[in-house]
Amino acid sequence: MAIRLIVLAGARPNFMKVAPLMSVLSSDPDISAVLVHTGQHYDHNMSGQFFTDLDLAAPQHYLGVGGGSHAEQTAEVMKRLEPVLLGVKPAAIVVVGDVNSTMAGALVAAKLGIKVVHVEAGLRSFDRTMPEEINRMSLIPFPTFCSSPKKAGESICCERE
Numbered sequence: 001m002a003i004r005l006i007v008l009a010g011a012r013p014n015f016m017k018v019a020p021l022m023s024v025l026s027s028d029p030d031i032s033a034v035l036v037h038t039g040q041h042y043d044h045n046m047s048g049q050f051f052t053d054l055d056l057a058a059p060q061h062y063l064g065v066g067g068g069s070h071a072e073q074t075a076e077v078m079k080r081l082e083p084v085l086l087g088v089k090p091a092a093i094v095v096v097g098d099v100n101s102t103m104a105g106a107l108v109a110a111k112l113g114i115k116v117v118h119v120e121a122g123l124r125s126f127d128r129t130m131p132e133e134i135n136r137m138s139l140i141p142f143p144t145f146c147s148s149p150k151k152a153g154e155s156i157c158c159e160r161e
Contacts, residue, residue: 022035040100078104095118118142
């Protein structure tokens with residue numbers, strides 16, 4: 001039986017990272033990769049055009065989160081993703097980067113006991129005025145596996161107490 005993975009994307013930077021990942025995962029008969037688009041970025045220029053340009057297949061699940069404050073987006077991702085995770089029952093969720101969808105997806109999965117794989121983990125600006133930095137800090141305890149674009153020792157990857 002194939003290993004079932006959810007690959008979560010919601011914003012423009014995510015699409016560029018998940019396109020090659022989905023290509024590789026989809027070609028492996030031992031993996032069943034399910035793409036979930038949260039809809040954090042939802043207009044054609046910030047979302048649809050990337051699916052076309054990157055030859056990324058349409059997501060199997062579209063959550064339609066849309067705009068709103070950081071809290072509203074995060075809450076909506078959490079509310080709308082949980083039933084998908086419960087229905088698909090993945091072995092793990094793959095989250096990328098540091099956007100609201102990434103942090104929300106990791107939190108929901110962790111609360112459900114689903115393993116979290118964080119791609120592009122460990123990058124830090126140490127600027128707490130940036131919402132992405134707050135997301136990066138919030139993500140630290142959740143991943144079972146982290147992948148960092150930095151060399152070992154140059155990132156704070158999966159730091160734990």
